[in-house]
Amino acid sequence: DVKxxxxxxxxxxxxxxxxxxxxxxxxxxxxxFWYRQDPGLGLRLIYFSYDVKMKEKGDxxxxxxxxxxxxxxxxxxxxxxxxxxxxxxxCASSLTGSTDTQYFGPGTRLTVL
Amino acid sequence: xxxxxxxxxxTATEGAIVQINCTYQTSGFNGLFWYQQHAGEAPTFLSYNVxxxxxxxxxxxxxxxxxKGYSYLLLKExxxxxxxxxxxxxxxNQGGKLxxxxxxxxxxxx
Numbered sequence: 001d002v003k004x005x006x007x008x009x010x011x012x013x014x015x016x017x018x019x020x021x022x023x024x025x026x027x028x029x030x031x032x033f034w035y036r037q038d039p040g041l042g043l044r045l046i047y048f049s050y051d052v053k054m055k056e057k058g059d060x061x062x063x064x065x066x067x068x069x070x071x072x073x074x075x076x077x078x079x080x081x082x083x084x085x086x087x088x089x090x091c092a093s094s095l096t097g098s099t100d101t102q103y104f105g106p107g108t109r110l111t112v113l
Numbered sequence: 114x115x116x117x118x119x120x121x122x123x124t125a126t127e128g129a130i131v132q133i134n135c136t137y138q139t140s141g142f143n144g145l146f147w148y149q150q151h152a153g154e155a156p157t158f159l160s161y162n163v164x165x166x167x168x169x170x171x172x173x174x175x176x177x178x179x180x181k182g183y184s185y186l187l188l189k190e191x192x193x194x195x196x197x198x199x200x201x202x203x204x205x206n207q208g209g210k211l212x213x214x215x216x217x218x219x220x221x222x223x
Contacts, residue, residue, distance in 0.1 A: 090156075104155035
């Protein structure tokens with residue numbers, strides 16, 4: 001079974017703090033994704049990566065950056081957290097192409113105070 | 114561009130059948146995914162259709178009509194645990210991204 005894990009289920013941070021969200025997959029998948037999910041707005045893609053050290057902006061990259069130094073790990077960084085970044089953050093991975101199933105991690109519920 | 118439409122909410126009764134529709138507009142087509150997401154949890158894969166017709170998997174079936182840009186998810190013998198959000202998604206033409214619909218919140222009542 002594919003396993004995607006995220007570093008925290010719940011996280012509370014203060015405005016202006018630097019926040020790291022980590023995601024690890026154990027199935028040698030090429031693609032990894034970071035989404036945020038908000039009520040009424042659905043899943044929105046922040047960034048994705050199709051290879052080590054490669055990254056592509058998604059639909060809402062502003063205020064975020066990412067890092068993929070190893071194939072199995074994809075990190076989302078909030079350089080200076082703001083209250084409007086309070087959300088559920090979901091990581092996903094898939095084998096290679098867009099027609100390969102994406103497998104999601106359990107999510108991190110981030111609250112920025 | 115690509116666009117996906119699903120109803121926002123549906124309600125059904127335990128033991129009944131419910132059909133959740135999804136219409137999409139894409140400049141190319143590479144299949145359609147359905148995911149289930151329980152409240153507070155991650156989406157989980159249900160089905161992937163690339164050819165026209167109905168594919169059955171136990172109580173869940175998924176239908177696709179490429180000419181109509183239309184898919185539906187059919188849930189039979191509804192159970193309370195089927196209360197969840199159902200997400201329709203299509204692959205982007207280029208690159209590895211999925212375009213997700215807003216999701217349909219299904220409530221199953223006793």
